[in-house]
Amino acid sequence: MIISFQVSDEVQKVPVKCLSLFNKAINFLKEVGHCSILLCTATQPALGDLKANLKIDGEIIQDLSQRQEDFKRVKFTDLTRQGIQEHPISSQELAELITYKFNDSQRILVILNTIGAVNQLAENLDSGQLNCKVYALTTRMCAAHRQKLINEIKDRLAQKLPTICVSTPLIEAGVDISFETVYRSVCGLDSIVQAAGRCNRNGERDRGDVYLVLLNKDSEKLDKLREIKWGQKIVLNMLAQKDFDPDSLLQTKVINNYFDHFYQEIDQSELSGYPTSDEGRDIHLADYIEGKQASRDYLQQNSGSELKAFSGSETIAKHFEVIDQETVSVLVPYGKGSDLIALLNSQNYQDSLSEIFKEAQPYLVNVFKNMLRGLIEKEVVYPIEFPFSDREVYAVRDSYYQEESGLNYQIKNSESMIF
The missing domain is CATH 3.40.50.300 (P-loop containing nucleotide triphosphate hydrolases)
Incomplete structure (x- = not known):
């Protein structure tokens, strides 16, 4: 007999727009996949009170207040x-x-x-x-x-x-x-x-x-x-x-x-399950977990027009992003990061690019894509060119990375970053 467990830690940090998606996915694992679900948090959010509610059996810790x-x-x-x-x-x-x-x-x-x-x-x-x-x-x-x-x-x-x-x-x-x-x-x-x-x-x-x-x-x-x-x-x-x-x-x-x-x-449209737009239609991705309902909605909304192949899971995969604003990683000249930048610039490397990028993970900093152009214009970062690859890799110049504060730049609205 196979027993399956799903453990989710820090569930209070699930983004608001993802809550209905999260609840429906966990309910599916529990009711259809027969998984045992354990949610770990110091501050249990009221996920059972939402419209797309999470079916919670109860606390595993007795006398919680005590x-x-x-x-x-x-x-x-x-x-x-x-x-x-x-x-x-x-x-x-x-x-x-x-x-x-x-x-x-x-x-x-x-x-x-x-x-x-x-x-x-x-x-x-x-x-x-x-x-x-x-x-x-x-x-x-x-x-x-x-x-x-x-x-x-x-x-x-x-x-x-x-x-x-x-x-x-x-x-x-x-x-x-x-x-x-x-x-x-x-x-x-x-x-x-x-x-x-x-x-x-x-x-x-x-x-x-x-x-x-x-x-x-x-x-x-x-x-x-x-x-x-x-x-x-x-x-x-x-x-x-x-x-x-x-x-x-x-x-x-x-x-x-x-x-x-x-x-x-909070904005109730977000709470209803990841609002987005697909081919000109306003949709909620949480609705697309139930494939039959999503298919009926699609047929109803597109009656009389040319129908395309439809998949609820593909629609979710196409639009789902945990973080609202897309980011791009830049390689910083800290520790071994300096050597990796020099290696990539030289284009004289024996390992595959995939291996080098894996090694570079601890030396990356994420910046919002809408700030990248400003960073390039200010010559804070620059692209590393690869003759036979379409990979986009950006490196930070030495003078813009500091021991005290890390990547040091001033771009409009950057003070709102919390990551």
Whole structure:
């Protein structure tokens, strides 16, 4: 007898427009494929409450509320308000706050929502005055670079050396690290809980401190980051409630309430299942998982016209993209990346291009395609030509990749990147 399992980790991070697709696919695996499904998350989204609902059998952890209390390791402090008024602060003011409190705790993680905000705060923190090493982590650094810095940070934390790490949300998942204190720029509750998981992770103290802060619009631009803005709005409304205890943010009922409001706040056309356009027709890809219904819709909408071969799975494959904006990878001159760039430029290589590209994976940085032309015009990147191949490969010039901040460029709207 063959028993099949499907394990999905960090399910709270499924993009909104993919939720109905995700639910229908999991239901199919469970009901038709007879798979056992395990969803792993610290903040279970209300996937059973959607129109295309996920058929969940229940929690595998008994007495969940009590278990949450048993594992409570942090204390939340709300710094987003002064009295009853919201209190946005600048990057400089946040740097001053961290400096003022530095003697109370000297191993600090700050998680902000955009790359621009991270780099600005790292510049505003005076490592000399603090007598402390300050790190900035963003995905303008290649994976090899980030991993090197994370290993350095872990070593310093183990030695109890003064250390400040300023990072985008990349540190919130898949990084086993523990700081005494965490500052988190307000965002969705799922990310706040993940950030809290990097504070006092190993129980070094009775309680670690998690401070919630609200950066002003000049310091953190969220105009193009809709889901973060939606989540931020809901959390700020929660914090504004009279007698609301910030420590309750970890409670199951508060998490459920957050997701209920989140799904009401977002664009319902996205929630209905990946809206897109196919040959001039507005469609939702989630409808195409049920092949018969999709075929009926297609025949109905195209009656009287010349019919083409139709496949629901092919339609999904043609349009599905997890990330809204397409990106292109550029090879950076960091570590072995410099040697690989020189090798590709020389065209004097013995291994196949596929092998070289595989070796190059840790030295790639993704940039949005709509910024690529600007990067080429500014001579930040340049294409590497291959005589007998149509592959597109771009390399970063040495002066535009730095140890402190990674790929360093200024292109319009780039401050909104969070990856």
